[in-house]
Amino acid sequence: MADYPKNVVQVPTFNLFREQDAGKLPVLDVRNLGIDFGGLTAVDSFNITIGPTEIAGLIGPNGAGKTTIFNLLTGVYQPTRGSVLVNGIDIKGMPVHKVNKLGIARTFQNIRLFSEMTALDNVKVGMHNEIKCSFLSSLLRLPGYYHAEAAANLKAMELLEFMGLADVADQKAGSLPYGVQRRLEIVRALATNPSIILLDEPAAGMNPSETAELMHQIRRIRDTFHIAIFLIEHDMNLVMNVCETIAVVNYGKIICKGTPEQVRQNPAVIEAYLGKEDND
């Protein structure tokens, strides 16, 4: 972990670190982030700090710029303004695969699995940078290859088992049911050994019982791997129950940040977003 600039005054943010995260380097530190597409400002002055074992949520109406923010955090888009620090390192100008190596993994709103490969292979692709095996030793099938493959198989199966997917390990990813594909994407993201994972609408298309199971699993991921989770979700039940801190965006700008209770009571949020849903 690189040195974190201690003298820098923290920009206004949640400041709601869980007790265990207090005094630790934030895993994700976003400062004044903004991006323009031509004349359109999609995201503007977005600030957030996420602690090493925090579960944070990002909500907002459709088209508010949530996925654009995720794309900025993972290096898919280069920001027009501001900076993103992952474990204290600025991702500016880095290609996507290098940003991932810093410890940030993600899932996608529209599932992006390697559909022609088995579930197990999908996870093993996620472990790509973990598998220490040279090109030559895999080409010549040296003992190193067999060791690395056996270790990779073991760990991949463990991860699949963790999300309850062990029995579909040898099925093609593209042929799996929707909810299973979503969970497989999370396993693949976990396989990259991240310090934070971004979940883009993990409960989309799931039925209530699957969502309940997912909520449980999200907490279990944090408690088992001691990593931070940042999620976009429209299912308010999931967001309010799982997230410790929530940021609300509208028109690319943060309109409210705080605990679920604070967000729930914020008039700006109710007006922009929750008001339509929460009519009681």
Add this chain to the structure above:
Amino acid sequence: MKKLLKNKTFLANSRIYLTVIVAFLVMFSLSNAGILSSSWKGYLVPICAYISLAVSLNLLVGICGELSLGHAGFMGIGAFSGIIFAALLKDVVVSDTLRLLLAMVGGGLLAGIVGFLIGIPVLRLRGDYLAIVTLAFGEIMKNIIGNLYAGVDENGFHMAITTSKMALGEGGKYIINGPMGATGVQKLATFPMGFLLVLFTLFVVLNLINSKEGRAIKAVRDNRIAAESVGINVTAFRMKAFVVSAFLAGMAGVLFGLNYSSITATKFNFNTSINILVFVVLGGMGNILGSVISATILYVLPEAMRSLEDYRMILYAVVLILVMLFTWSPKVKEIVSVISAKLSGIFKKKEVETNG
């Protein structure tokens, strides 16, 4: 579970190796027993070369998912550099087999290096654009080789792209004579060496597919954005597939080039690239055994139909169309399945009638 998975790929791979080994043993004993006619014997080495070409192109088209129309370019580089290497090594290395082997390694490496250099600009493109650029590359290579002069005299080795710069001294000998191509080449290629090349190609490609690198290459094919997001350097892995494919095509080119006493650059034109692609597509994208079988059959087919003279290429085309329809078209597949269901229905009815 894990062992089962391992066994699955292991079994599939051993089936491919076994098919190739058995086919080799049968053809080798047939040709040694004098049963094969001399023209059939002549097909054996080119078949081996085309199998290697098809398998290496399948790595690029089927596994990596990139359409390349310039595979004959790499083959040509291999063929002509192999001829030069073999000629230069004539006095140094006595053994013909060793000389062929060295030429193959040299030609393969050169093709691989050219593949890398071409790959730097070309692999920025994808899909149709990549296909067009590789097509242009193949044509450029053909034209460069077609204007290449190479020869030896007492001052050593000379090479040039124009005649005026090519002045061989007293007693000098051309290895490659521009548009006339290479003449007086010593035929070094043998069927067992071709078989070894096929085995080597299969070994490299199959081992690559079932490794961390192969998974990464397939991941890039299936979903580039997701592959990047899990830390895979997409450009690097497309490059790896491209270079390995070029290397193997170069080796196959050496074998092909050293199988004829004279050869011209026009052999390595667009048609040849397309032929190799046809082998791959017909054998099935990503299906290695399919490439091996379709390369063999589709190479032999037009040769075997020579007696039909003018009609043979028409028949060849018809065969291609039919195979394509029966293996790929969902509509034809549907019709076939409906017909077979009806047929089995008729049989079942008859059975019931006879039983009753």
